[in-house]
Amino acid sequence: MTGGGEGATCWLCERPLGARTEWHHPVPKSRDGRVTVALHPICHRTIHANFSNGELARCGADLAQLRIHPAVAKFLVWVTGKPADFHAPTARRR
DSSP states (O other), rough: OOOOOTTBOTTOOOBBBSSBBBESSSSOOOOOOOOOOEEEEHHHHHHHHOOOOOHHHHTTHHHHHHSHHHHHHHHHHHHHSOTTTTTOOOOOOO
C-alpha cells in the first residue's frame, strides 16, 4: 500500500512515513482484530519476525510491551535516524 498521509508517523518507530506504508492489525485478524495501524514495511516485518499471532493477540495492542521486547528495542535504536523509505533484510528470531 502507499501513503500514510501528510505528517503521518509509523505506529512502531514514530518516524515519519515514506512513500510505502503497510497496514498492520495489532490484534491479528485471525483473533478478531479489526483496527489497523500504519507502519514502515521494515517495522511491519520486524513485528512479525519477533511475535507469533498468539503473542500479538495477547499483547499486540500494547505498544509499550512490543517496544520493550529485546529484539524490537534493539531494532528501534538502530532504525532511529534512518530515512523514511529505508529498507534492509529483517532477521527472524530463533
